[in-house]
Amino acid sequence: MLRNTKVMNRFDLTQRLVAKLKDEAVVGGIGFSNFDLWASSGGQRLENFYMLGSMGLAVPIALGVAIAQPQRKVFALEGDGSLLMQLGCLTTVAAQAPKNLAIIVWDNGMYAITGGQATPAAQAGTDIVAIARGAGIAQSAWASDEAEFEALVDQSLAGDGPWLIAARIDSERAVKQTPRDPVLHRQRFMQGMGVRGA
């Protein structure tokens, strides 16, 4: 499955995702995952949370949002290296089985932001979708190309999760950087979640 998937571009796919969203929450993982989310949203979307640290916690944070607001769909955008740091969270997601959670994994097989070093998973030929299925997230799939990525996002928006969508991506760096203001991002996200007034 992995070898038949097209190598795509994270910024392009993030833009395709954001274009489909209304009030869904999105948690952007550390580094390029949240940088491209920021750029794709023009920095304007209040329902986005930008993780400036805590590597590996995009999925757990998104799970917390999903539990607190079961009526809202929540996406976690996480890199393959970040997910490897916190693989156990896939079992927690499977155990809680939130219907409103979708995990998107950007897999370039490397730690792109630190100089492109290969992940151990890349060296081993590890299949992240197989890990997710093995963890108990049955609705896990590779997106073989951009059209299938969009179809899988549509499916996750329309139906009950949890979902995991994995996309092979190239080694391009993010197009912009998210401003380094954690309190601002937290406050804006809470406004987006309707917890705080504007």
Place this chain on the structure above:
Amino acid sequence: MVDTTTKTWHGIVLDVLKRNEVRLVTYVPDNVLRPVIDGAHADPYFTAFAAAREEEAVGIVSGAWMAGMRGIVLMQTSGFATLPNVLASLACACQIPLLMMVSERGTLGEFNLGQALVCRTMRPVLDALGVEHHTIKRLDETEFIVDRTIRQAIGTQAPACLILSPLLTGGKVLS
């Protein structure tokens, strides 16, 4: 006020969590915390579940708070020692009132050298990060400390840590 003459420490903790609308209880299991964990599972008011690692539980409770649901992370001393990076870069940096409850091992009769050593890192880490922490030693102070710590954390949007001393819980001893 809770009647402390008939209440257990864990009964008081659950009552005070409820009174402060702390509904989400995530934990990595610990023997001393078992009555709190069991009590939270038994009461439909709470959403209680285990995470695979303490960092994960911090992420879950932080996300839930940002979306309007209060929670707490339960762990033992060695689990706390896995947390400094996420405390610094998520809870402290974002000003999230992350509530933590740690059952203290490593002191007052510890039999495991590793626990005794890692215990000594806990308060220095909390102090270095400027995280408010209180050690609960007495049953008659439990309600006040837990209640006020939760209120202050939420009121000031700052993480806080409650440490349960073996003086309160009996701790864990070699059988």
